[in-house]
Amino acid sequence: MKNSLITVLILIMTLSMAACGAQANAKQEQTEPALTPKPLESPIVESVKNEEETEKMAIEEAPTDVGRFDLEKGVVLLNSGYEMPLLGIGCFMLSNEQAENSVYWALRDGYRLIDTARIYGNEVGVGRGIQRAINEGFVTREEIFVTTKMWTSDFDNGDAAIDASLDRLGLDYIDLMILHHSQPRNDVQAYQAMERAVEAGKLHSIGLSNYYEPEDFDRLVTATSIVPALLQNETHPYHQSTEMKEHIAQYGTVLESWFPLGGRGNTQILFNDDTIASIAAAHGKTSAQVILRWHLQAGNIAIPGSSNEAHIAENFDIFDFTLSDGEMDELTAIDRDERFADY
Numbered sequence: 001m002k003n004s005l006i007t008v009l010i011l012i013m014t015l016s017m018a019a020c021g022a023q024a025n026a027k028q029e030q031t032e033p034a035l036t037p038k039p040l041e042s043p044i045v046e047s048v049k050n051e052e053e054t055e056k057m058a059i060e061e062a063p064t065d066v067g068r069f070d071l072e073k074g075v076v077l078l079n080s081g082y083e084m085p086l087l088g089i090g091c092f093m094l095s096n097e098q099a100e101n102s103v104y105w106a107l108r109d110g111y112r113l114i115d116t117a118r119i120y121g122n123e124v125g126v127g128r129g130i131q132r133a134i135n136e137g138f139v140t141r142e143e144i145f146v147t148t149k150m151w152t153s154d155f156d157n158g159d160a161a162i163d164a165s166l167d168r169l170g171l172d173y174i175d176l177m178i179l180h181h182s183q184p185r186n187d188v189q190a191y192q193a194m195e196r197a198v199e200a201g202k203l204h205s206i207g208l209s210n211y212y213e214p215e216d217f218d219r220l221v222t223a224t225s226i227v228p229a230l231l232q233n234e235t236h237p238y239h240q241s242t243e244m245k246e247h248i249a250q251y252g253t254v255l256e257s258w259f260p261l262g263g264r265g266n267t268q269i270l271f272n273d274d275t276i277a278s279i280a281a282a283h284g285k286t287s288a289q290v291i292l293r294w295h296l297q298a299g300n301i302a303i304p305g306s307s308n309e310a311h312i313a314e315n316f317d318i319f320d321f322t323l324s325d326g327e328m329d330e331l332t333a334i335d336r337d338e339r340f341a342d343y
């Protein structure tokens with residue numbers, strides 16, 4: 001009798017605890033942030049920014065992998081819902097012919113990210129390099145991630161500029177298009193053209209380049225609907241962009257480094273830096289490889305530019321070593337907050 005009374009009591013307690021748990025879960029579900037990760041195939045842009053405050057809160061609380069660098073797979077999940085490779089080939093200063101070859105070699109060597117721009121005048125060459133690699137069976141269109149940029153003089157005619165880039169690249173869609181520079185007079189209008197192109201399926205993700213002040217970035221974000229997936233700024237060990245990277249992280253926006261090696265004419269300054277050179281020697285790697293590995297471990301997507309087949313292969317050979325915390329600290333300490341470019 002006593003035993004069955006105890007059993008009944010335990011049963012009642014268990015049932016009431018289960019009921020409380022269910023209530024708590026129901027409450028949790030109600031307060032679950034609006035922004036939840038969707039499968040990669042399905043972009044989440046439509047849920048990205050309805051109202052600014054809800055949006056910011058949602059991104060801060062969202063239990064997603066947005067912005068987390070996966071160095072094993074070499075990708076990051078953007079706030080647009082698309083995966084982006086962490087290391088790519090840059091095409092600044094390359095002729096159409098050079099761009100075609102660099103893109104082709106890069107795709108053959110395992111790169112899946114390509115960066116070009118309308119103003120580089122080589123979108124046609126980039127498109128040819130992509131087509132060659134596809135034709136030879138190295139990649140499919142779906143496996144690669146193509147970025148181009150809208151130049152400032154096109155900002156008043158953004159819709160036409162997007163169509164023209166698609167045409168020159170010979171693609172049905174562009175994975176990421178970014179505004180090349182901040183231009184308060186009409187960059188909101190240009191960004192809205194990119195938003196329309198996302199709706200139309202012409203662009204998958206959209207972002208910004210050369211916004212160096214948090215207030216300037218916020219100005220654009222506040223006036224538009226889709227939160228930028230990415231910010232591409234000059235970033236290297238002497239200009240580590242720490243403040244901007246922290247600022248944009250609250251939006252789930254990731255940083256991409258241009259001039260990752262310092263840029264043409266400046267690379268030797270970084271390659272010969274004592275800290276970089278000694279870490280490179282310790283790993284049996286080149287200074288370029290250590291700098292690129294630093295970018296990835298620091299949370300910067302990197303797009304080293306090159307027209308040299310051997311350099312392109314070398315720059316991708318950075319997934320077989322890791323910089324220690326101490327080495328990362330040493331590299332953080334050489335930041336001078338100094339840019340090489342003046343634009």
Ligand SMILES: NC(=O)c1ccc[n+]([C@@H]2O[C@H](COP(=O)([O-])OP(=O)(O)OC[C@H]3O[C@@H](n4cnc5c(N)ncnc54)[C@H](OP(=O)(O)O)[C@@H]3O)[C@@H](O)[C@H]2O)c1
Nearest residue numbers: 090091092258259260261262263288304305306307308311
């Ligand atoms: N958003 C913007 O405003 C903006 C501005 C500038 C650049 N970008 C983008 O960012 C990309 C990267 O910038 P970047 O190309 O100007 O500069 P970078 O990648 O920092 O440096 C390119 C220079 O590094 C050399 N290099 C590359 N790999 C090397 C290696 N392993 N060993 C020795 N030298 C090596 C290249 O020469 P070789 O050709 O001989 O390899 C070239 O002279 C550009 O290509 C472009 O796509 C964007």
